[in-house]
Amino acid sequence: xxxxxxxxxxxxxxxxxxxxxxxxxxxxxxxxxxxxxxxxxxxxxxxxxxxxxxxxxxxxxxxxxxxxxxxxxxxxxxxxxxxxxxxxxxxxxxxxxxxxxxxxxxxxxxxxxxxxxxxxxxxxxxxxxxxxxxxxxxxxxxxxxxxxxxxxxxxxxxxxxxxxxxxxxx
Numbered sequence: 748x749x750x751x752x753x754x755x756x757x758x759x760x761x762x763x764x765x766x767x768x769x770x771x772x773x774x775x776x777x778x779x780x781x782x783x784x785x786x787x788x789x790x791x792x793x794x795x796x797x798x799x800x801x802x803x804x805x806x807x808x809x810x811x812x813x814x815x816x817x818x819x820x821x822x823x824x825x826x827x828x829x830x831x832x833x834x835x836x837x838x839x840x841x842x843x844x845x846x847x848x849x850x851x852x853x854x855x856x857x858x859x860x861x862x863x864x865x866x867x868x869x870x871x872x873x874x875x876x877x878x879x880x881x882x883x884x885x886x887x888x889x890x891x892x893x894x895x896x897x898x899x900x901x902x903x904x905x906x907x908x909x910x911x912x913x914x915x916x917x
Contacts, residue, residue, distance in 0.1 A: 782845070782911075783907070785844045787903075789836070789844050790903055792839065793832070793839060797828065797835075797836075800831060801824055801832075804823070804828050805820060808823050837854065837855050837914075844910075845914075845917075847915045854914055854915055857914040857915075858910065860913070861906060861909040862906075864905075864909070865906060865909075872897065872898045872901055873898050874894075876897040880894055
């Protein structure tokens with residue numbers, strides 16, 4: 748890999764400030780300075796956090812509303828966990844990845860807009876990729892899982908550039 752390309756992927760010209768202060772300063776000091784690396788780390792955390800939050804709400808509503816039926820319970824869990832997960836993702840991207848200041852409401856609304864576009868993208872990517880993998884004898888058994896990986900990679904690439912150029916535009 749060329750030095751210039753490697754530098755653009757690893758360093759964003761904003762190394763962690765050892766004198767940084769505030770609620771998130773300690774965490775910023777231990778994260779790598781590269782924007783892409785920070786985005787991947789935060790994305791991994793956000794994925795685990797959102798799945799745990801959703802699962803927690805499924806369990807909670809299953810206990811509180813045992814006779815409501817699973818479809819209603821998962822809808823409640825999704826409706827409550829999604830805005831919370833997006834808000835946590837927004838705060839992580841704002842403070843750890845793109846390191847912007849101010850503009851909380853504007854950037855938060857833009858972050859929601861980015862996620863509202865990625866949802867229908869997934870609805871198009873998943874069946875298309877599943878069909879493709881089903882047509883290959885080698886991948887037939889794992890087609891839905893491989894499609895999920897393709898979807899995740901595609902959405903991650905889209906999200907990075909959408910957040911960088913739109914949500915947290917400097």
